[in-house]
């Protein structure tokens with residue numbers, strides 16, 4: 001478990017990143033840290049990209065409905081305009097922000113603010129997601145949280161997309177994605193939980209489609 005560093009009289013802030021796959025509890029961990037800071041009477045502000053309107057426009061909502069109010073913003077630079085004498089800034093769904101996010105977080109940290117950003121480190125293709133890799137490299141503290149592979153029970157690091165949609169951003173939860181370990185992720189839709197045993201032929205057709213698409217790349 002992450003324990004806050006003890007910096008008495010320290011003038012500078014710092015950057016924490018909480019990353020991992022879907023269903024790994026990133027937002028829950030972000031909320032845990034923010035709530036504890038708030039209990040200690042620290043002034044907390046929370047931002048999220050405007051793109052994520054799955055549940056609510058003004059809340060960071062984790063999937064267990066343990067939510068906390070946040071401000072949706074169009075760009076990371078907007079955060080610099082909206083801060084008001086805060087100690088801690090939380091950023092949820094950080095992967096959806098633009099590439100200026102690391103620079104913005106560093107500017108905030110230099111103002112003495114503790115910045116906590118949570119986001120997916122990999123997209124559904126298993127590739128680094130948006131500004132997260134750059135943010136990791138400038139952060140003081142990184143916590144990689146894991147889900148449990150829905151097939152084998154090992155630690156899951158990958159978000160497997162169940163549909164054939166190719167867009168990078170497909171919002172949705174349990175119906176659209178599975179948390180998978182590296183091995184199960186690369187086994188693709190042979191493992192598709194949604195396919196009943198008597199539908200095996202459909203499943204194989206889906207697999208063929210996946211292979212054909214990969215050949216195009």
Ligand SMILES: [Zn+2]
Nearest residue numbers: 149152181184
């Ligand atoms: Zn697995």
